[in-house]
Amino acid sequence: MTALSIGKIRAMSKEQWKELFVKNAIYIVILAIIAFIIISEPAFLSFTVFRNILTQSAVRLILAFGVGGIIITQGTDLSLGRSVGFAAVIAGSLLQRADYASRFYPDLVALPLVVPLLLACAVSAFFSAINGWVVAKFKIHPFLATLGMMITLYGVLSIYFASGAPGPQPIGGFDTRYTEFVIGSTFGIPHLVIYAAIVSVIVWVLWNKTTFGKNLYAVGGNPEAAKVSGVNVSKTIILVYIMAGVLYGIGGFLEAARIGSANNGTGFGYELDAIAACVVGGISFSGGIGKVSGAITGVLMFTIISYGMTFIGMDQYYQYIIKGAIIVAAVALDAKKYIKKT
Amino acid sequence: MIHKKWLRICMACLLLCALVSCRPAKPELGLFLYNEADPYILEFGRQIIEVAGASFMVHKFDAANSQPIQNEQIESWLRADTGVVIVNPVDRLGAYAVINRLRQLDVPVIFFNREPLPADMALWDEVWYVGAQAAQSGRMQAELVMNLFGNNPEQLNEYDRNGDGRIQTVLLKGEQGHQDAEIRTAEGLKAFEEKGFVIDVLALEVANWNQAQAYDTIGRVLRDHQDAMELVISNNDAMALGAINRLRQAGFFKDNNGNGQVDRADSSWLPVVGIDGLREAEEAIADGFLYGTVKNDSYSMAIAIAELAELIMGTRDSLSVAHTLMDGRYIWIDYLPFVSQQ
Incomplete structure (x- = not known):
């Protein structure tokens, strides 16, 4: 009898171990990669690297929150990158140094930073609201609705980009107030990290402490049930897209100054990085599941991996293979969890 | 048994790390x-x-x-x-x-x-x-052409097909507003002027550095100027090669004199000059199609x-x-x- 119960415990704990392992397989793999990086270059464990990783993650995180909210409602947003690009071009075109040779608006006065920021957010939110409206009213799959918006936005953005005084040329020579606001640091803390932290807190409150947040998860988990229990599904969907648009606007505003220039190709492909980070962070494509901490984890994982692999001098083509495999693995695990849920 | 297997895997990993970390x-x-x-x-x-x-x-x-x-x-x-x-x-x-x-x-x-x-x-x-320096490439192109036409602006040689003492030219520009494209074109024309050569610009076409676009563009130019053309100057080799492909279809670069090769002596030969020194351009020069290029060394x-x-x-x-x-x-x-x- 004793032997039997010991065997039972052993079997059980083995099962539990297995489940624990499967559940967290993706993190285990990522931790293994990080361990590998640290072993091959112990210098990776330094304050500078830590700070750089946080700084590089900042804009990505803000964008991931935007698309993350949409993913919770069972959606996706392919127009993210172009929206960020448009916001970057708008902000950049309005914030060039007075003495810069080829200004977009040659006679523009020095604007307070908040004006271009709000304008960038308003434009991004406007186009994003159209996405939300199309998805909510016409029941078009978000993949297609936002694919259309991605292409449309590129057209609009390129027309605006070409309309500046010097013609279609990269926009640079930014006002030092703007550059300092974005890439400067205070008490050793990079401003970008501070902004990302503030946005994280706001998004956490919105997702967890407001009616909008409750509706968001309800709509994402089961739109029919949400509707029956009195949630305005369309309004919730449009709101989450508008919120995403505002975040893209902020992201674009920060991105132009971070890169030091903006053009109509800025932001290209960012949607895929943001979506991948959300998925790895456990924001489920099947809807209704996802946490602020998940988005943070996902973004940090990707930044740490690409930073670390570049740090040890690994060819970027191997990095693509590893990142691609991680995304597929994350989705596979997500699907497994979903099957269990139903 | 299982423990041994894991041990071996760990050892292998460590060994790999040690190998990679050798700098x-x-x-x-x-x-x-x-x-x-x-x-x-x-x-x-x-x-x-x-x-x-x-x-x-x-x-x-x-x-x-x-x-x-x-x-x-x-x-x-x-x-x-x-x-x-x-x-x-x-x-x-x-x-x-x-x-x-x-x-x-x-x-x-x-x-x-x-x-x-x-x-x-x-x-x-x-x-x-x-x-x-982009200016130099434009000037060198002009020099190549002046050599071909006999270096005497007062008396052009047989390459002045219509014998009017002027060179009827089609210009292929890389990109509107692109620094290199503007400089190459302007400096080339300036070099001709300084030496007293008269260039009649039949057409100035933008083909975005692109071979396929140059092919299409030259097709349009040929409709109006097929008989008048005496020279094509391109901002790069790719566009020059695209132009040659289209010109061949229109009856240029034939072996009318029956000497078994494409050569300058033939009445259907037309001088085309490029810039960059691509391998394909060198081949086109060896085969007698492209007159010359200026190699970006x-x-x-x-x-x-x-x-x-x-x-x-x-x-x-x-x-x-x-x-x-x-x-x-x-x-x-x-x-x-x-x-x-x-």
């Missing part, structure tokens, strides 16, 4: 390319690795045409023992952020292929540029870059005679004229 004694050099999908840059990168590899451990990174990726690659790879980095910016304005970051870390930088703005070069004194640039890097690292006392530093920070490499030897 050779040569100083480390980071090479950052804007886009390896550009064949010219791919080849250029290979040449730099070959030449600089003798005295440096070269780590190459491809930014896949994204300035933010390049910025992050530079930031991620840098470490305390980095001697010097070599950067081919994605966007010439992107150099601003790169220089600012490297100045903070006190890592000297050599730019190549895309010249940063003079104002950005002046941000710090540990910044160099190795490249070619990447191999000499690679040697100059390697020498400059050694000078900065203190492993070399002076540059070789061919590579003089202009204004303390520029090395200009001459273009090389390249024509068929018929």
Whole structure:
């Protein structure tokens, strides 16, 4: 009898171990990669690297929150990158140094930073609201609705980009107030990290402490049930897209100054990085599941991996293979969890 | 049994890490390319690795045409023992952020292929540029043409097909507003004017550096000017080759005189000149189609870059005679004229 119960415990704990392992397989793999990086270059464990990783993650995180909210409602947003690009071009075109040779608006006065920021957010939110409206009213799959918006936005953005005084040329020579606001640091803390932290807190409150947040998860988990229990599904969907648009606007505003220039190709492909980070962070494509901490984890994982692999001098083509495999693995695990849920 | 297996896997991992972490004694050099999908840059990168590899451990990174990726690659790879980095910016304005970051870390930088703005070069004194001057390429093209037409503006030779003492010309421009395209075109025309040659511009067409677009463009030009054309000047080889393909279809470059080859003596031959010195262009010259090109001498640039890097690292006392530093920070490499030897 004793032997039997010991065997039972052993079997059980083995099962539990297995489940624990499967559940967290993706993190285990990522931790293994990080361990590998640290072993091959112990210098990776330094304050500078830590700070750089946080700084590089900042804009990505803000964008991931935007698309993350949409993913919770069972959606996706392919127009993210172009929206960020448009916001970057708008902000950049309005914030060039007075003495810069080829200004977009040659006679523009020095604007307070908040004006271009709000304008960038308003434009991004406007186009994003159209996405939300199309998805909510016409029941078009978000993949297609936002694919259309991605292409449309590129057209609009390129027309605006070409309309500046010097013609279609990269926009640079930014006002030092703007550059300092974005890439400067205070008490050793990079401003970008501070902004990302503030946005994280706001998004956490919105997702967890407001009616909008409750509706968001309800709509994402089961739109029919949400509707029956009195949630305005369309309004919730449009709101989450508008919120995403505002975040893209902020992201674009920060991105132009971070890169030091903006053009109509800025932001290209960012949607895929943001979506991948959300998925790895456990924001489920099947809807209704996802946490602020998940988005943070996902973004940090990707930044740490690409930073670390570049740090040890690994060819970027191997990095693509590893990142691609991680995304597929994350989705596979997500699907497994979903099957269990139903 | 299981324990043993895991033990073995761990040992293997450790061994792998140990192998990867072995760093050779040569100083480390980071090479950052804007886009390896550009064949010219791919080849250029290979040449730099070959030449600089003798005295440096070269780590190459491809930014896949994204300035933010390049910025992050530079930031991620840098470490305390980095001697010097070599950067081919994605966007010439992107150099601003790169220089600012490297100045903070006190890592000297050599730019190549895309010249940063003079104002950005002046941000710090540990910044160099190795490249070619666009003006020279335009002038060399003009010289090749003047040689062909007999070097005497008063009396043009048989290539002035209609004998009117003027050269009826079609110009293919790379890109509207692109610095190199504007300079090459303007300087070439200026060179003709200075020597007293009269150029009638039949058409000035923009084909975006692209072979297929030049093919289409020349098709349109031929409708109006097929019989009048005496010369095609292109801002690069790709467009020149596209033009030749279309011209061949329209009946140019035939062997009417029956000497068994395409050659200048034939009445259907038309001079076309390009810039870059692509391998396909050299073949077209050998086959008698392309009259000539002006070679953007990447191999000499690679040697100059390697020498400059050694000078900065203190492993070399002076540059070789061919590579003089202009204004303390520029090395200009001459273009090389390249024509068929018929």
